[in-house]
Amino acid sequence: MEVAVSIITGLMILGALYAIHAKDLLSSVIACGIVGYSLVICFLLLKAPDLAIVQIVVDTITLIIMVAVVLDSSREELFLKPDTQGYVTTLTGVFLLAIFLYFFVISVQSLDILGKGSLRMAEQYINGAAQKTGSANLVTGVVFDFRGYDTMGEAVVLVTAVLGVLTILRIKGKK
Amino acid sequence: MKGMTLIVKKTTQLMAGIVFMYGIYVIVHGHLTPGGGFAGGVIIAGSLILVTLAFGSDFLKLVKEEAGTTLIESFATLMFILIAVSGFFFGTRIFFNNFLPKGVVGHLISAGVLPLYNIFVGTEVAASIFIIFLSLIIFKEESAQ
Numbered sequence: 001m002e003v004a005v006s007i008i009t010g011l012m013i014l015g016a017l018y019a020i021h022a023k024d025l026l027s028s029v030i031a032c033g034i035v036g037y038s039l040v041i042c043f044l045l046l047k048a049p050d051l052a053i054v055q056i057v058v059d060t061i062t063l064i065i066m067v068a069v070v071l072d073s074s075r076e077e078l079f080l081k082p083d084t085q086g087y088v089t090t091l092t093g094v095f096l097l098a099i100f101l102y103f104f105v106i107s108v109q110s111l112d113i114l115g116k117g118s119l120r121m122a123e124q125y126i127n128g129a130a131q132k133t134g135s136a137n138l139v140t141g142v143v144f145d146f147r148g149y150d151t152m153g154e155a156v157v158l159v160t161a162v163l164g165v166l167t168i169l170r171i172k173g174k175k
Numbered sequence: 176m177k178g179m180t181l182i183v184k185k186t187t188q189l190m191a192g193i194v195f196m197y198g199i200y201v202i203v204h205g206h207l208t209p210g211g212g213f214a215g216g217v218i219i220a221g222s223l224i225l226v227t228l229a230f231g232s233d234f235l236k237l238v239k240e241e242a243g244t245t246l247i248e249s250f251a252t253l254m255f256i257l258i259a260v261s262g263f264f265f266g267t268r269i270f271f272n273n274f275l276p277k278g279v280v281g282h283l284i285s286a287g288v289l290p291l292y293n294i295f296v297g298t299e300v301a302a303s304i305f306i307i308f309l310s311l312i313i314f315k316e317e318s319a320q
Contacts, residue, residue: 057221137208140289143211148270159252
């Protein structure tokens, strides 16, 4: 399973790199689709069907909206020649990446193997959660019962996002 | 935005209802099977977007749809918070208290208030994503006039 996840993750990285550098914006959007749908397969392999359902539907809708946007505006990418500031930005990025990689390698050695072992808090959630919440699906039990405030925050964030879209995108004022 | 061809319209008439029903199924069975409010809400929004794309704004009055959807979204969010607060008045004095009887684990009507949370979150998510899609079309048409 780890080999399959590694291969799919490599594919996602390739897709993301192609999406940045593609000349045609439509193929760039479709390369973003590679990232999204590979993530769905990763979720399924890691036994998270709840996330996989959300990801596959959200990715499809996002792809539809992005394709509509690209077809309405221009398909050509505005090519910018790299200048001095661009080189400085790239160098800073590479430097920061090296630092992060160093600390990542150090910190990853103290972690558990993926999927093995659970935290003390997680054990409290897992043991007898069906009797405590009455829900056969543990994810729903955690999302709406143990972590109710988180879910309320997510719902309010969605409402705020919609308010932002309606406020910023409106061109003519409301009568 | 113009609608699509007759073939697309007929296929949409056949498919959109089934997709909508599947979304409702995922929401209602959220406490039994994988899925829940967020997943089902996005599926319902997908079926509504399908209808909008196929029939276009010459068939549907999009501004009217947007006004109704905004109302539904605000109502669903309000109901979610009301249920959370109403846990304060029954039994233990905490928010998000599961005050309804829990029933048998695995039955459709069980788990107290969790199915209600699922239903309202699903409604809210469906309305939010549909509003974002509608507003993109409406504002573009307004600016083109």
